Amino acid sequence: MTSAMHDLLNVALSPDATPEDIANTPLPESMRAAVVRADEVDMFDGVDSADKDPRKSLHVDEVDLPPLGPNEVLIAPMASALNFNTVWTSIFEPMSTFGFLKRFAREGELGARHDLPYHIVGSDAAGVVLRTGPGVTRWQPGDRVTVHCNYVDMEGPEGHDDSMIDDRQRIWGFETNFGSMAEVSMVKANQLMPMPTHLTWEEAGSLGLTLATSYRMLVSQNAGGMKQGDTVLIWGATGGLGGFAVQLVRNGGGIPICVVSSPDKVELLNDLGVDTVIDRKAEGYQFWDGDTQRPDEWKRFGKKIREFTGGRDVDMVFEHPGRATFGASVFVTRKGGKIITCASTSGYMHEYDNRYLWMNLKSIVSSHFANYKEAWEANRLVDLGMIHPILTRTYNLDEAAEGAWAMHTNAHTGKLGVLVNARQEGEGVQDTAKREAIIDDLNAWKTLQ
Incomplete structure (x- = not known):
């Protein structure tokens, strides 16, 4: 960190500083950021996906500060978190993200700013506002914020019904440049939400992407529309998405049926009061025999449920x-039930027996991240102390590639945080009394490791 960045942070985080004080403190001339490089997109050609190593492709470089335009904000991310989209970016699968940036550039001058020979990664953040561009009225320098990754101008008519349907909707730090793993990041003002006052930087920085994704999938009428008493099968119930799903189902009066991959993970969920857990490895389910699916195993799985x-x-x-x-998943869903899908971490080409879908009036519902309202409501549940972060490990910015490797090899549970400008873990709490009142529950959800 340069002395200029250090001085700027000291002012921005001071409780006595005014927005004008922060706005008048000079920005650094450059910054450190975790990036992939355009001249390395072919480095893994011929390498099996499992062997592609983010530690070779994800670098911490000194780069220029992001530009600032209308309805945009510069923030200093104090902490970020890893998601699978950073893994995909760093192994250049299923395609290089530089294609996204070039497509963005074709839309006009503002989009062209993103087309650079490097791509700054990161789609989660908690930080402090440094600068606001023309048209920003809700936020000002010094505000402590969390950031959701729905990057959209709202110029398309479809987006005003649901911003995720806008034809120019993007995921920040994946389909845009200037992501969160940088000393200064650029976001749209409509990505900002108030930081929950009882959380540390790294806890708050681990929420946005997976929590809001889980919220839309389960709670929102745009996807699941879960009601009290619903039973919900949750794959990977100790992971980033799954851990939030378990909390949301229980918080909403539903019954989570959790699928995990070891007795240790069963015990972890049992300790959190979740008794409806299936250890898929202990049961030995084999849903595929080579390239052929096994309906007998679907039936055995359904019987266990x-x-x-x-x-x-x-x-x-x-x-x-x-x-x-x-x-x-299609087989075990009840007649008239829903299969909500948001990803394909084991492969994109899905196969299922359509007889069990159409004859039983089941629905496959696609869900992708969340709109502003859904992200805001999910963040509000955290601020109310009803949903808790599931941060299980935190890396420094220089170690981000190690974290990406751990995620790529599935050597993790919960969420993996990244300290960006924060000096150490445990900083950033604004309301210690509120934190102490729920500290046992808060700590309990950090045990998914």
């Missing part, structure tokens, strides 16, 4: 593994 539900099939499936599990 009904042991927890009193003989009922599940109302909803929280689907994100994709190819490996999708056939089973």
Whole structure:
């Protein structure tokens, strides 16, 4: 960190500083950021996906500060978090993200700013506002914020019904440049939300992408529309998406049927008061035999689920593994139920037996991140102390590639944080009394490791 950045942070985080004080403190001339480089997109050609190593492609470089335009804000991310989109960016799969940036550039002058020979990654952040561009009225320098990753201008008519439908909607730090793993980042003003006052920087910085994704999938009428008493099958219930899904289902009066991959993970959920847990490895489920699916294994899986539900099939499936599990997910859903899918971490080409879908009036519902309202409501639940971060490990910015490797190899549970401008873990709490009142629950959800 340069002395100029150090001085700027001291002012921006001072409780006595006015917005004018912060705005008048000079920005640094350059900054450190975690990037992939355009001249390295072919480095993994011929390498199997599992062997592509983010530690070779994700670098911390000194780069220029982001530009600032209308309705945009410069923030100093104090902490960020890793998501699978950073892994995909760093192994250049299923395509290089530089294609996204070039497409953005074709839309006009503002988009052209993103087309650079490097791509700053990161789609989660908690930080402090440094500068506001023309047209920004809700936020000012010094505000402490969390950031959601729905990057959209709202110029298309479709976006005013649901901003995720806007034809120019993008995911910040994945389909745009200037992501969160940088000493200074650029966001749109409509990406900002108040930072929950009882959280540390790294806890607050681990929320946005996975929590809001889970909220839309389960709670929003745009996807799941879960109601009290619904049974929800949750794949990967100790992961980033799944850990929030478990909390949201329980908080909303539903019954989570959790699928995990080890007895240790079963025990972790049991300790959190969740008894409806299936250890898929202990049960030995084999949904595929080579390239052929096994309906007998779907049936055995469904029988196990009904042991927890009193003989009922599940109302909803929280689907994100994709190819490996999708056939089973369609089979075990009740008549008229929903399979909500947001990802395909085990493969994009899904296969299922359509007879079990159409004859039983089931629905496959696609869900992608969240709109501003959904992200805001999910953030509000955290601020109310009803949903908790599931941060299990935090890396320094220089170690971000190690964290990406851990995520790529599935050597993690929960969320992996990244300290950017924060000096150490534990900083940033604004309301210590509020934190102490829920500290046991807060700490309990950090045990998913």
